Amino acid sequence: MEQVKVVLQDREIPKKWYNIMADLPTPMKPPLHPGTGQPVTPNDLAAIFPMNIIEHETSNKRWIKIPDEVLQKYLLWRPSPLYRAYNFEKLLNCPVKIYYKNEGVSPAGSHKPNAAIPMAYYNKVAGTKRITTETGAGQWGSALSMACQMFGLICRVYMVKISYEQKPYRRMMMNTWGAECIPSPSNLTQAGRNVLAEHPDSPGSLGIAISEAIEDCVTSKDTKYSLGSVLNHVLLYQSIIGLEAQKQMQKLGIYPDVVMGCCGGGSNFAGIASPFVCDKIHGKDVKIVGAEPSSCPSMTKGPFAYDFGDLAKTTPLLPMYTLGHDYVPAPIHAGGLRYHGMAPIVSHMVREKLVEPRAYDQLKTFDAGVKWARSEGFIPAPETNHVLAAVVDEAMRAKEEGKEKVILFNWSGHGLVDLAAYDAYLAGKLQAYELPDHEVERALNAIKDFPKP
Numbered sequence: 001m002e003q004v005k006v007v008l009q010d011r012e013i014p015k016k017w018y019n020i021m022a023d024l025p026t027p028m029k030p031p032l033h034p035g036t037g038q039p040v041t042p043n044d045l046a047a048i049f050p051m052n053i054i055e056h057e058t059s060n061k062r063w064i065k066i067p068d069e070v071l072q073k074y075l076l077w078r079p080s081p082l083y084r085a086y087n088f089e090k091l092l093n094c095p096v097k098i099y100y101k102n103e104g105v106s107p108a109g110s111h112k113p114n115a116a117i118p119m120a121y122y123n124k125v126a127g128t129k130r131i132t133t134e135t136g137a138g139q140w141g142s143a144l145s146m147a148c149q150m151f152g153l154i155c156r157v158y159m160v161k162i163s164y165e166q167k168p169y170r171r172m173m174m175n176t177w178g179a180e181c182i183p184s185p186s187n188l189t190q191a192g193r194n195v196l197a198e199h200p201d202s203p204g205s206l207g208i209a210i211s212e213a214i215e216d217c218v219t220s221k222d223t224k225y226s227l228g229s230v231l232n233h234v235l236l237y238q239s240i241i242g243l244e245a246q247k248q249m250q251k252l253g254i255y256p257d258v259v260m261g262c263c264g265g266g267s268n269f270a271g272i273a274s275p276f277v278c279d280k281i282h283g284k285d286v287k288i289v290g291a292e293p294s295s296c297p298s299m300t301k302g303p304f305a306y307d308f309g310d311l312a313k314t315t316p317l318l319p320m321y322t323l324g325h326d327y328v329p330a331p332i333h334a335g336g337l338r339y340h341g342m343a344p345i346v347s348h349m350v351r352e353k354l355v356e357p358r359a360y361d362q363l364k365t366f367d368a369g370v371k372w373a374r375s376e377g378f379i380p381a382p383e384t385n386h387v388l389a390a391v392v393d394e395a396m397r398a399k400e401e402g403k404e405k406v407i408l409f410n411w412s413g414h415g416l417v418d419l420a421a422y423d424a425y426l427a428g429k430l431q432a433y434e435l436p437d438h439e440v441e442r443a444l445n446a447i448k449d450f451p452k453p
């Protein structure tokens, strides 16, 4: 028998999160207040986040202690298993060993609860009663609904309309965990009403849903807002993935040549990658690859610029690769990757050549996902299929180069609530969207008057 997985004991769970901000070789550009053009202060963020989370957002401390209450919830499914994908390796027939972290074992089915649990916890401690948020595919919304229920908070989720329609089971999960789920754009907010007035059939986007959730937060009592990706504190909480993976790989006595993840706002990718990026900064020879959709290719086609995180321009200006805050991506099934920007930390790592971005179209990603399901059994989320396409690509490169490689990647979630997407793919109904060049021009136009990083 070959060893298929490495499982850590409860007592071996990492007790601190790792903050890559402490090790970046060059300083990041600060987020700017859109009114003053000056770096945002903690007080600027206090209307939407509690101070304990703002401290993490702005922290340069390398290690941050995970509260016992958070660890206790993490133990419901963490440490997540590290698997060797022997069957997929056999199918690919390339000189690669493939290891992956299975984040699909969480109650919500993805990595998202890693951040949702601490966010609900810190809000509870700070006296928040109600949280608003947005969700793309519904993974984040369901994770936060569960976390809010665990800590006794009310939760309202604005869900991108196209996903709300494509994925009714995610809404049902949110409702089961006691949250309210609203299709966005909605007529509950001015931001939503503005979009509906111009585009009554808008499929929605994360940018629009964020505007709605923030507006709801700042116009309601005892309410804070929660973002499921992009910001520094979210990436910090996700570092538990990479920290566990390092322990597990150490137990096998193996170090990866390539570390990979799919990128929507950047949180699961940074989660697995940041401890390895730290090693790379300190001289280790490791390649780090982020996979994004070719229909929403912020890192591979967008400019690095200051831009808003949302359509209604309510967030600070963030230094990031962006397709413009008004970009509405094609309605691909990987709803969690339909975001116009990329986390400032991930964007910075790309600029510093610590991370290599690659883009894959929807058909390639589903081809890889179906191959995976038919060999390894687990059915991946459409978002996760992007990293699988990158793994296939990397394995083929290894074959061409005649080199043996160890690949480690993050299997960000299962696709059991996304079967309609597989149905459409198997029936030949999915399209391979590419971002047309005129869209890049439009993106540049949307941000041309903003400060330059």
Ligand SMILES: Cc1ncc(COP(=O)(O)O)c(C=O)c1O
Pocket: 110, 111, 136, 137, 138, 139, 140, 228, 229, 230, 262, 263, 264, 265, 266, 267, 268, 269, 335, 336, 337, 381, 383, 384, 412, 413, 414
């Ligand atoms: C399964 C899964 N993977 C990946 C993502 C992308 O998000 P992020 O880039 O923040 O990890 C999502 C987002 O909803 C998701 O649901």
